[in-house]
Amino acid sequence: MTQQQKEFPVTVVTGFLGSGKTTLLNRMLQENHGKKIAVILNEIGDVNLDSELVVQSIGEELKIMNNGCVCCTVRGDLTKICLDLIKKKINFDHVVIETTGMADPSPVAQTFFMDENLRKYFYLDAVVTVVDAKHIDQNLAEIKETQDQIGFADVILLNKVDTIDEKRLQEVENKIKTINPIAKLFRTVNSNVQIGEVLAINAFDLQARIEINPDITKEYHEHSHDDAIQSIYLEENRPLDIEKVNRFMQLVLNELGNQVLRYKGILYIKNESKRIVFQGVHTTMGSNEDREWLPDEEKKTRIVFIGRHLPKDVLEEGISLCVAK
Incomplete structure (x- = not known):
């Protein structure tokens, strides 16, 4: 065949x-x-x-x-x-x-x-x-x-x-x-x-x-999602300080724990040759080293937060405060 x-x-x-x-x-x-x-x-x-x-x-x-x-x-x-x-x-x-x-x-x-x-x-x-x-x-x-x-x-x-x-x-x-x-x-x-x-x-x-x-x-299909759930995507081109990221995420989970369903991202960390993958569900969070950054790859942090009524401006400001000195 x-x-x-x-x-x-x-x-x-x-x-x-x-x-x-x-x-x-x-x-x-x-x-x-x-x-x-x-x-x-x-x-x-x-x-x-x-x-x-x-x-x-x-x-x-x-x-x-x-x-x-x-x-x-x-x-x-x-x-x-x-x-x-x-x-x-x-x-x-x-x-x-x-x-x-x-x-x-x-x-x-x-x-x-x-x-x-x-x-x-x-x-x-x-x-x-x-x-x-x-x-x-x-x-x-x-x-x-x-x-x-x-x-x-x-x-x-x-x-x-x-x-x-x-x-x-x-x-x-x-x-x-x-x-x-x-x-x-x-x-x-x-x-x-x-x-x-x-x-x-x-x-x-x-x-x-x-x-x-x-x-x-039957052909007919009606499917509705919870409209309160949205996806927020953030980018940061400057390298981040991993300690600041951890503190920021603890703050997010303390303040928005019930609203945040899922978060995942690739972090660009100062003095780190590898990408850091971080992700979590509700209040359970973890991170691990990924592959080396490629020579022609743009180094930047990219994060997606999925949850209910998430304040995008607060999350954006929080990530910007994690930039390494």
Whole structure:
């Protein structure tokens, strides 16, 4: 069968902000499974920092969809990008779509069995949902999409299990099984699942889905996000002082802790030859050294804050106060 006639499996990776989706995606790209993966990344906001945080060796197989959620405004873009992979004869065996943390995966999945053009070349292999074990209660209580993501999964990675004890873990697993009793569940730290458990597993069963939700095959789809949630992008070209950054972030979390859902960025730190990647969820924050700055790369700090009613001017001023002397 030629590339043009072959049907390609599609894996949709979903999960709320900061659950570990990008970590899972990097595992998929780095493991020695012999598959050539085309990646489609979607993020809310004009700037997609996730593309910076994904392994950078995949070149033209990496497609970015900015400024819109894949489950609503950019579904047409999703169809176009997938068909472009075929049209441009890009060499790939498998498509992985990482949705924004605010996406309901059902319309994304729906695109692949409702769109006749896509059906000729692609089929939905599995919906994989990454769940943050520590923050699941908060996310379920505040964000409708968290329940949709769990309910629609074929495979669930209960991630960050090292952050809670066994008794709490059992409670969380029971809660997940109440929402979705049919998904395969794996406990993970840093999304460390065997890739054979999430790729090319032929787990999506449309008939089973229709039994759960008969409306899934209807074309009409209405999806609304929490309008209070916004994405704020900040840049700073001057090198920062890491101690000042840490103090500033502690202040942000103390003052805006309930409003901040997710933050991530690449920091340009004074006297540091490597980029520093920092990210966090709610009030849990961490950072690590990344690769060396490239000779022709513009050194600058780029940060995205995602949350409710965030004061952009305060965050901008805070970053400017972190500039090194």
